Amino acid sequence: MSRVELNGSRYVRGFEWFLHLAEHHLTRRRWRRLGFLSFYDAPYIDSDALYLSPKQTMLVMAKLAKKSDNALIIVADALEKGEMGLSSREGFDQFMSIFDRVFPNAAKYYFGPKTSDRAWLHEARPLKIPLKWLVEHPNVLAEVLSDASPVGEIIGPGDAAFEDLEGMREVLIEKLGPPSLTEEVLGKIRTAEASEYAGEAVGLMTVFISPATAVSRGMKYLGKFVSMVKERRRQEVREIYEEWQQRVENGYSVDNLRRFLDEDPNARLDVVDHVKNRGTVLIITETRDTLYDLFLPLLLRRLVEEIGYVPPHLRPRREPSSEGAGDSESGATGQTSEDDGGGMQKEPFEGKPETVLFLDAATHLSKFTRSFEFAVGIPDRMPNVSVAASFFTNQQQVTESLEKGVIEYMRNWAFVFDLHPQLFDIVTSNLPISKKAWLMLQLQELERVRSEGGVGFLEYYADSEMPWHLHVVEKPEKGLLGDVRAWFRKIR
Numbered sequence: 001m002s003r004v005e006l007n008g009s010r011y012v013r014g015f016e017w018f019l020h021l022a023e024h025h026l027t028r029r030r031w032r033r034l035g036f037l038s039f040y041d042a043p044y045i046d047s048d049a050l051y052l053s054p055k056q057t058m059l060v061m062a063k064l065a066k067k068s069d070n071a072l073i074i075v076a077d078a079l080e081k082g083e084m085g086l087s088s089r090e091g092f093d094q095f096m097s098i099f100d101r102v103f104p105n106a107a108k109y110y111f112g113p114k115t116s117d118r119a120w121l122h123e124a125r126p127l128k129i130p131l132k133w134l135v136e137h138p139n140v141l142a143e144v145l146s147d148a149s150p151v152g153e154i155i156g157p158g159d160a161a162f163e164d165l166e167g168m169r170e171v172l173i174e175k176l177g178p179p180s181l182t183e184e185v186l187g188k189i190r191t192a193e194a195s196e197y198a199g200e201a202v203g204l205m206t207v208f209i210s211p212a213t214a215v216s217r218g219m220k221y222l223g224k225f226v227s228m229v230k231e232r233r234r235q236e237v238r239e240i241y242e243e244w245q246q247r248v249e250n251g252y253s254v255d256n257l258r259r260f261l262d263e264d265p266n267a268r269l270d271v272v273d274h275v276k277n278r279g280t281v282l283i284i285t286e287t288r289d290t291l292y293d294l295f296l297p298l299l300l301r302r303l304v305e306e307i308g309y310v311p312p313h314l315r316p317r318r319e320p321s322s323e324g325a326g327d328s329e330s331g332a333t334g335q336t337s338e339d340d341g342g343g344m345q346k347e348p349f350e351g352k353p354e355t356v357l358f359l360d361a362a363t364h365l366s367k368f369t370r371s372f373e374f375a376v377g378i379p380d381r382m383p384n385v386s387v388a389a390s391f392f393t394n395q396q397q398v399t400e401s402l403e404k405g406v407i408e409y410m411r412n413w414a415f416v417f418d419l420h421p422q423l424f425d426i427v428t429s430n431l432p433i434s435k436k437a438w439l440m441l442q443l444q445e446l447e448r449v450r451s452e453g454g455v456g457f458l459e460y461y462a463d464s465e466m467p468w469h470l471h472v473v474e475k476p477e478k479g480l481l482g483d484v485r486a487w488f489r490k491i492r
Contacts, residue, residue: 010050011051011094011095013049014056015052015060017476018057018060019060019063022061025471026061026459027064029463032386033386033409033411034386034387034388034415035391035410035415036058037391037409037415037416037419038390038417039419040392040418045453045473046083047453050454050473053082053084054080055085058360058390061388062102062103062358063102065356070354070355071277071278071281071355071356073275073303073307073355073356073357074282074360075283075300075359076284076285077361078121078288080361087118087121092120092121105280106279106282107274107280108124108282109127109283110124111126111260111283111299112284112286112292113286113290114259114286116286128260128261128267129260129261129295129302130262130267131164131261131267138157138158138160140298142156142159142160143371144298144371145171145176146370147369147371148294148368159175165257165258166254168261169252169253169257172248176248177245177248178245247291251291251292269302275352276352276353288361297368297375300359300365300371304357304374304385307355307385308355308385309352309382309383310382314381356385356386357388359388359389362405363402372405373401375389389405393406394420403423406423407423407426410427412461413460416460445470446458454474456473
């Protein structure tokens, strides 16, 4: 992976300035969830002097979170908005240069189809989901397909079951292709406004018609399609159906599925080895708003089940099996060793160390309601895994799952750079009016800083006597900035 010189760049300034702030004001916090919240799907600031995005913020907090006895996983969305995002060569080089200096021994993986012209993303080792695991867990695929269904179908494990890659292809085409115009579907369309029907489509199906477009444009396209069905313009409906069907069949070809799934019956996620060794892992994803959207929640589900420990009282009852160490239900964790009753002490976490997972662009994952609920509940279900997630909230309609995610990630520790007003009202609904008035003054100050070309955020830390605190990301004093740059030189 190519690198660039970072001296003086506005990208590294954003990292340096936030690092200085974090090291002086954001340490000594205990957390299981950490939220990075904004309004726009965009950098927190993009000016001639300074560039600061969720990714740089995550890098800083990941640096503070990484200890010798824990593991770290960063899942970075390569298709976020912003001039210096990973989808641009310059943004990718800047990010990777900082990442390599902060985590010089990290393992790097790519998760995506490798069909774009962003060749710089494809240099990392490809990460694939073991097909055997999906064959043995049709319930997991059923949940994702239910979220992606164009007609809101609740798909059971039996309908999502398959035995090989060709069988999985058939399931995907059947469940995610255009719905047959049965009287039930036609009735649903005729009685619904286009916007309502588009909302039920969960966003994913709207891009199946034209995967290169944004979700919002896809919704308009689907709305047009619904109108045509209502007006019985059958020829145009047929043409859209044919295009939709062709895209799904081509997109889910066996060759394309092999880019995401490993057919080797002994395949496993070698990311887990790095976690067991308490290392750092970077996973770059290139699936947003494509036909391959649904593979990311499948990957995250498998990954977390491998690295996470589920306490005995939360495990589902089942007969003993011989699935082995790869089955997450067989693991155990704890802060100290335990006696197994026979005088032998178990290894802490039974080989599953404490792990901090940084999840970029979690808003995008929230449209997969069931998978998102699983992700939100990771720290509650798996006490050895903490999760930090970034959210943007400028949605035409704040979904129930996104609302739940934001609320959960503001209960412990959160950085609020900006927020949808509906969500802000919800998370502050229990504040006394006097404190809410004070908080509104802090928001006014935050807007003043932003209007003058700066950037700041409201920190919420539940365990503090004063949970809310305003921070402004400013240039450190000359001597202090020298300390940060000396650290940079030290790790080159």
